Amino acid sequence: MALIVCPECGRGVSEKAVTCPQCGYPLKEPAAPAPVVAASGRRPKRGWGFEWRTKAELLGLPLVHVAIGRDPQTLKLRVAKGIVAVGQFGFGFVTIAQIGVGLLFGFGQVVAGLAAVGQVALGVSFGLGQFATGTTAIGQLAIGTYVLAQAGVGRHVWSGTVRDPDAVEHFTALWSAVKSLFGLG
Structure with a gap:
C-alpha cells in the first residue's frame, strides 16, 4: 500500500484515504452523488440546448x-x-x-x-x-x-x-x- 503526504499536517496517509485520519484534511474530491433515476428507470436528460434573447x-x-x-x-x-x-x-x-x-x-x-x-x-x-x-x-x-x-x-x-x-x-x-x-x- 502506497503512502502519500498530507499537505496539511505532513504525515503519511494511504493513497486510498479520502481525508487525513490525523487532521481531517480532505485529500480527494468527494464522489459525485449517484444519478437520479426516474420511476421509469431512465435518467432525466441533462440540460442542453441554447437560449438567446x-x-x-x-x-x-x-x-x-x-x-x-x-x-x-x-x-x-x-x-x-x-x-x-x-x-x-x-x-x-x-x-x-x-x-x-x-x-x-x-x-x-x-x-x-x-x-x-x-x-x-x-x-x-x-x-x-x-x-x-x-x-x-x-x-x-x-x-x-x-x-x-x-x-x-x-x-x-x-x-x-x-x-x-x-x-x-x-x-x-x-x-x-x-x-x-x-x-x-
Missing part, C-alpha cells in the same frame, strides 16, 4: 427570443416567449416552433394563430398544412369557410369530389394575388 423589449416581451432544449438548472424544457419566438416550444406574436402559438402568425409542426402554416395548422383566418383550419383552409384534410383540400369540410369546398363555384373563384383570386406578390404574373 434581445435586450430590447416591447409589451414586456423580448423582441426576439430563441429557446431550444432543456434548462440546465431545472431540466425543464425551454419555451420561447417573445414578439418573435423561435424554438421547440414557442409563444409570441410571430412564432416559429415545433409546437407553438403565434398570435399573428405561426409556422411549425403543430401551430395555432391568426394565420398558421404547419403540419397541423390551426389558423383562425388562414391555415395551410396537412391538417388545416381557418376561414381559408388549404390542406390534405381541411376545415373552414373556403376549403381547398383532398378531403374538406366547409361552406365552400373545392376538393377531388366537390367543386363549389365560390371556392373556385376564391382560390383562383388567391393564387393570382400570390403570383403577383412574387412577380410571376
Whole structure:
C-alpha cells in the first residue's frame, strides 16, 4: 500500500484515504452523488440546448427570443416567449416552433394563430398544412369557410369530389394575388 503526504499536517496517509485520519484534511474530491433515476428507470436528460434573447423589449416581451432544449438548472424544457419566438416550444406574436402559438402568425409542426402554416395548422383566418383550419383552409384534410383540400369540410369546398363555384373563384383570386406578390404574373 502506497503512502502519500498530507499537505496539511505532513504525515503519511494511504493513497486510498479520502481525508487525513490525523487532521481531517480532505485529500480527494468527494464522489459525485449517484444519478437520479426516474420511476421509469431512465435518467432525466441533462440540460442542453441554447437560449438567446434581445435586450430590447416591447409589451414586456423580448423582441426576439430563441429557446431550444432543456434548462440546465431545472431540466425543464425551454419555451420561447417573445414578439418573435423561435424554438421547440414557442409563444409570441410571430412564432416559429415545433409546437407553438403565434398570435399573428405561426409556422411549425403543430401551430395555432391568426394565420398558421404547419403540419397541423390551426389558423383562425388562414391555415395551410396537412391538417388545416381557418376561414381559408388549404390542406390534405381541411376545415373552414373556403376549403381547398383532398378531403374538406366547409361552406365552400373545392376538393377531388366537390367543386363549389365560390371556392373556385376564391382560390383562383388567391393564387393570382400570390403570383403577383412574387412577380410571376
